[in-house]
Each structure stands twice: as structure tokens, then as C-alpha cells.
Amino acid sequence: MTERQMLPGCPYAKKCGGCQLQNLSYPEQLKWKQAQVRRLLGKFHQVEPILGMENPYHYRNKVQAAFGVTRDRRIVSGIYQSSSHRIVPVDSCQIEDSKADAIIVTVRELLRSFKLTAYDERREQGFLRHVLVKRGFSTGEIMVVLVTSTPVFPAKRRFTQALRARHPDITTVLMNVNPYRTSLVLGEREEVLYGKGYIEDVLCGCRFRISARSFYQINPVQTEQLYQKAVELAGLTGVETVIDAYCGIGTIGMVASAHAGRVIGVELNRDAVRDAIANARANGIRNIYFHTADAGEWMASIAEQGERADVVFMDPPRAGSDDRFLSSLMLLAPRRVVYISCNPETQERDLRFLTARGYQVKAIQPVDMFPHTHHVETVVLLFRRTPDSPDAG
Numbered sequence: 001m002t003e004r005q006m007l008p009g010c011p012y013a014k015k016c017g018g019c020q021l022q023n024l025s026y027p028e029q030l031k032w033k034q035a036q037v038r039r040l041l042g043k044f045h046q047v048e049p050i051l052g053m054e055n056p057y058h059y060r061n062k063v064q065a066a067f068g069v070t071r072d073r074r075i076v077s078g079i080y081q082s083s084s085h086r087i088v089p090v091d092s093c094q095i096e097d098s099k100a101d102a103i104i105v106t107v108r109e110l111l112r113s114f115k116l117t118a119y120d121e122r123r124e125q126g127f128l129r130h131v132l133v134k135r136g137f138s139t140g141e142i143m144v145v146l147v148t149s150t151p152v153f154p155a156k157r158r159f160t161q162a163l164r165a166r167h168p169d170i171t172t173v174l175m176n177v178n179p180y181r182t183s184l185v186l187g188e189r190e191e192v193l194y195g196k197g198y199i200e201d202v203l204c205g206c207r208f209r210i211s212a213r214s215f216y217q218i219n220p221v222q223t224e225q226l227y228q229k230a231v232e233l234a235g236l237t238g239v240e241t242v243i244d245a246y247c248g249i250g251t252i253g254m255v256a257s258a259h260a261g262r263v264i265g266v267e268l269n270r271d272a273v274r275d276a277i278a279n280a281r282a283n284g285i286r287n288i289y290f291h292t293a294d295a296g297e298w299m300a301s302i303a304e305q306g307e308r309a310d311v312v313f314m315d316p317p318r319a320g321s322d323d324r325f326l327s328s329l330m331l332l333a334p335r336r337v338v339y340i341s342c343n344p345e346t347q348e349r350d351l352r353f354l355t356a357r358g359y360q361v362k363a364i365q366p367v368d369m370f371p372h373t374h375h376v377e378t379v380v381l382l383f384r385r386t387p388d389s390p391d392a393g
């Protein structure tokens, strides 16, 4: 282990709490994560060595800052303290994109010169609630989303111009209106103030369009590794029917589509599906289809209609999948399931369900998507045992 591989004295460490493993060197963090996955999933299969990052800093392509006011009415921006709504003022973070951090500081400075206020959660008044910046690491495109409490944004054109003058590489600026008393960052209403309203990025040779509200993996370097592994484990030969469940903007399905007969993606978020359809078209992919639906409900309905699938990719949120989805999976009876998870605890629960009903774990590959935090991503391959398969029993 080397000094350089430790977060060199993050000044916010105590108050922020976001990087739970920062007292460990990076190699020690990887060991910790490996042990974590082995503890939870080791009973199903041997765990491959975790894929770590060469340079585990400034890897986040999406940065979200909360804005607020102090008791003496100063505007602050930063990160919510873990499990509270106190804002820890942060101007630059060692895991976030530096450019995004600089843009957020500029927005804070501009608020003052434009005589705009930040939102005060206690009094439920004030203007700017959050700033969200997304950056396409391979295209260089940058989106800035100003999340406001009201649609009334005086001098919005001039404000946008001033921001772009300070950061000419910003490619699009949006206002998102969130008037609700909620811990969710984004509201439903959006207005494009500059540019096309979305950014694009390239992953595994495919070009993806990303909207403000669509999910996109936050660490593109490791996402390429993750997707490559997932597609490799799927063992596709060009003829299979593949389901990409919880597909987001269609990334995994599109990467897999070149090796499959056809791919069907399902996703709950309407904006993400709109992005997915545009993405397939822009990449000239003709064998992929998308549905906006709850993955469990949709799987149940196609299973009832007698549909079958050869391979199912599933990549649910932290809460894992649900009984409805997993039961329909039994009916669809894919030969292979590639289960990608950002939470090995819920994955363990779901794997218990699947392995009790005829599936067998064949590979477990952890990937470090979130260095310095305690989060770990895993790809698990499952095979359906058939009476004539050599490993049946």
C-alpha cells in the first residue's frame, strides 16, 4: 500500500461521512469489499477477485450539491451529512469530477451577484435548492440542472449566459422545478435554458443520450468493465431472446444486442425509456424493444402470455427485486440469468429464492464502482438446472 492511494487528508471527512472506507488504503478497501462479498455470497459459489480502479479519484460523473442558508443568512452548498439534512459545505471532493465541482461553486457566486436566494428548508422559502451536474467523460459534454423551488426565475437568460461565460464547455443548462416538501432532488417540471436538454456519452462502443432524470452509472470507467463482464457471462451466440430488466437508458441491452437475436428492455422511468429508444435509433440497433412498466408486472404478464426468454439480465435498485419478478422469472425459465446488483444483501436474499427453485450460481464477479465508499457492485451468473444438464442434481 502507498500513501498516494489513501485519500490524502480529506478536510470534510468527519462531517460528510460519504467515504466510509477512507481510513483504509485502496488495496485494503478492495480486500474489505472482497471479504464482504465472500461473507454474503460465498455460500453460493467461489468469488472472483474484485476488479478495482487504477486511479480511484474523481471518478463520479454526476455531482449533486444541496444549497441552503446558514443562520447568519450566508448561502452554502455541499453534501448532506449522512442520514441528516444538515449541509456540509464542500467546494471540491476527491471522488467527484473536479469540473462539476467548479461549476457548482460558480453557481453559488452568481446567486449573490444576481440577488437570488438559496432555499431555506426550515422556513420553506428561497429559490435554489440543488445543482446537479452530469458530465460525459468520453464526449466532454456537460449538463447543469438548476433545481428551483418555483418556476419563476428572474433573469434566467442572463444567468445562464453568465454561467456559460465562466464555463464555456457547458453544453446544456436546465431548470428543474421542485416545489415539494421532499427529500427527492428533482421535481417533474423541466425547462431547457440552453442547449439540447441532455448530454451524450460513449460506453462499450455505443453512444448514449442521458436526460436529467434518467439513471446512468456514475463511474463510466468501471461501468465498461461491469458491462463487458455481464455480456461475457451471458454467453450469447447471436440467436437468443434476451430481456434487459431494470434497463435504465438501455445500456446493457444495447451492448448485448450485437450478440443476440433480439433484446427487450423494461424500465419504470418514462424519461429513461425515451432515452433508451432514442439511443437504439441513434446507434442503428434494430433488434431491441423497450417497455415502460414495473419490471415485475411486465414479466408476469408476458409469462402469462407464454413468452419465453433465453437470457435475462436484471439490474434492480438497492432494494433488490420482488417476488412477482422472481416468480415470473421461473415461468419464463431462461437458461441463464445475469444478476447485477449494487447491494449484495438484497442480492443474497434474491439468490436464495432463485437457487431454491432450480437455479445454480455459476460465477460471482465483484466490481469496485464506488472507491472509498462501502458500496460494492456484483455480477452473478445463474444457470437453470435442467434434467438433462450435466450439473443437474
Ligand code: SAH
Residues within 6 Å of the ligand: 215, 216, 217, 245, 246, 247, 248, 249, 250, 251, 252, 266, 267, 268, 269, 272, 293, 294, 295, 296, 315, 316, 317
Ligand atoms: N441497467 C441500467 C439501470 C440500472 S439502475 C444501467 O446499468 O444503467 C436501476 C433502474 O431500475 C433504474 O433506471 C430505475 O428507474 C429502474 N427501476 C426501479 N424500480 C423499477 C421497477 N419496479 N420496474 C422497472 N424498473 C425499475
